[in-house]
Amino acid sequence: MRHSRRDFLRTCLHGALGGAGACSALGSLGLLNAAVAAGRGSLFPDYKALVCVFLHGGNDSFNTVVPRDASHHAVYAASRGALALPQNDLIALQPLADGLPGDSAQYGLHPQMPELAGLFNNGQAAVVANVGTLVRPTTQAQYIAGSVPLPPQLFSHEDQAIIWQTSRPDDGNASGWGGRIADLMHSGNPNQQQSMLVSLESQALFQRGDVVNQYVMSSYGVEEIGYLDAWNNDAGIAAFNALRQQGTQAHVFERAYAGALNSAIANYQAIGAALNTAGDVATVFPVSRLGRQLHMVARLIKARNVLNLRRQIFFVSLGGFDTHGSQQAVHPGLLGDLSRSLKAFHDATVELNLGSNVTAFTASDFGRTVSINGDGTDHGWGGHHFVVGGAVRGQRFYGRMPSLAQSGNPDDAGYGQLIPTLSVDQYAATLARWFGLGEGGIDDILPNLGNFASRDLGFLTL
Template sequence: MSKSLPPHAEAQLTMKRRQWLKFSGSTLASALGATSLSSLMLTPSAAQTADYRALVCVFLYGGNDGLNTVTPTDNTRYNEYAAVRAHLALPQSSLVRLTGTDYGLHPSLSALGTAWADGALAPVFNVGPLYQPLTKAEYRAASNASQLIPDSLFSHSDQQVLWETASTDAHTRTGWGGRAAAVLGTANPVISVGGNGRFGLSELQGPLVLPAPGATFGIEGHQNLSWAPIAARKAALDALYADSHQNKLLDAYAKQQRDAFATSDRLGALVKTQPGDANAVSAITQAFAPLIVDGKVTTGIGQQLYQVAKLIHGNATVQGNRQIFFSQLGGFDTHGNQVASNVLQGQHASLLKMLGDAMACFHNAMKAIGMAQQVTLFTQSDFGRTFKPNNSSGTDHAWGNHHLVLGGAVKGRTTYGSYPTLALGGPDDVGVQSWELHGRWIPKVSVDQYAATLLKWFGASDGQLDAVLPHLSNFGSQRVLGFL
């Protein structure tokens, strides 16, 4: 091949290359984070060492109703809750009691009872984007342009960005997971089994996006190298991208493709494995048995956490002793028909059932493969929902929210953060005038503190935490929350 091609020939060659690399409707390079695929092939550290740790983010898109996820069980506060929640209130007797506390989980999360008994589950109350600690008086006195007020409060797209980036500026480009991977120099970028979200984006790199179990991760139709025509085509592609070019952009593109091929060759078989396959890990299959039908995991979030469990078990293949994973479950924008006549029915109950069952299976899988102490799962979401129901048997957009942290290293059987005062217009409600008394809680815990607690356990130094979380210094000595 010539070392220098005419511009029109280079353009044609580039187009042909893109046509070769189809992967779920986009190029494999794009799926791997085309901003800097070369960094995927950093020198790996020893696999499955005692120092291995993984963080697993589960983002609940749409804004999960935290008040019906973790609810007070003591009579005084339960009565306050029920008086405002009215027909949306969960019956007190239906709550999954968190023994040793005055709280209970939504009945659809009953599968997490074992994790609570294990001491591996902890709710974290009233978390949200904050620039610094904020009182109601300060909130009411601040102008819309004040840095104290996060951008575009109560907006789905903007608040998703603020949670994924640990910022109060909706124009922030990089996610806190992506920045952490870059600052800590992990062997891989954030590994996403839930799409190409902002959470895994760094300045020079996108997340490594993987498909569901059973899907092909690589060049579609080019897995059977024992067939001579396929082997010849693959060899031609390898030769094509092995050549160097005087054109630096073309040379960089060729390197990205080489790295993409290497990554898909390394992970393809692991990614594709399903529970019914002969090479499936029996301990993980048994842990996910409640979600398996005909050899396949049946729910989307179950498939994602099954995929993560395989990648953690196969860390010698994945490479690196620090991994950050991203998964997601959508549908939590429950403006209407949030509950049905039976509390175990309705949109919110169905979503929490999928979430709780998948989290429980994942926790059991980590115990079964001896990795529970080294893996921590945590939830995030756009925002909480209003304490007061709307006129459509649902709830509207709010601010502070309650989240769950799960793993063997979690200091469980207790709660963290500060549960809001359950009073419309009270000290935690942003509203004062009658028309704005909906129960939108001002967070007491920032996303920065929540993320810092996770990353401190993950191995980040104080200096690295400040680099990843620029607002963390605004919270003084209260940098971490102590749940790990």
């Protein structure tokens, strides 16, 4: 994929400068200490990858994972009115005895999600219930009284998406928790020149580190600077290459600019060559934006040995979940795409004999309201999420499924916005621990984790 010189330079310089700051968000670690910490340790003996699938707009998880027994479905249907899914259309989830949803209900997935239901029932996927942004555990009474600190700007798309990706409600300038994991673990990769952070969605806040810069590419391949291959431009190319030669710039910003450009060129050349060498996977992916992104992630994982990387974190996304209206027309297609794409991706990891080495997980701005506004739902708070992979202790629910009652609901913050009972910190810590980050590092990247009783939700085998 080719870009103009101006666009390319803007992208690569933004990535280089945006990944570092004078102050780190690693709790008590400053930027220098983070760099020192990252420089210690030995190489990882195995390969692992985390894949964040961000659902932009706030997925209506209460029409994604739906009660299907008669009594609980009746409560759901009374709250959901015209948006309620018919009981007989739901695809049954069959949890193990030690992974029941905690409310005596039976659940099913949206009828457009047979692939994800199959992964759950075969033990390769789990539901993590009612996760959301929290500073500390919060009850309805505490929320009403204002007696506990709350994340700022609740129910705001931008603010809640930021907090989901940083897990730092106390710091609006924090780096992403994926980036902070990389800051503390990148030294375990044999290849120190190649970033372990790859975003398929431009610059992702989740991937922004203080030591490690994310590499941004498209689902079609690396983003190259076409200027260097322009026909009949020998003099221009020679001048351009002279300007970027190391050590020839007088000003510090010129040197930073040239360094960012040279790093970006070296990265896309290395990744492009590795993709060509490794070749494609045989698994067929959906021809959708998310399908293409996850297909490219599978190809990058296949190229891991060529790149000499043993830890990688990827960010992909699917938009369109802000369903204030026309939800019945929009939401089923989005869920179907998510289901098919996650199934294809898991199949590709199995094809690569890495089914237990790669974990994909969903995230979103927030859940949506249990109440409806006619033909849509409004901004909520807590929501359900999926974790997929061979290392997942699947066929289980983690956490307690909330009440979906329209009135007298102890989980309701008001207007059908359900208070989370699991925090993003707990979700992130469980993933980071499986990825190989030690307990001290987990505390550094998630300073609010100590406010919660459980540090590990148990949905991954170590």
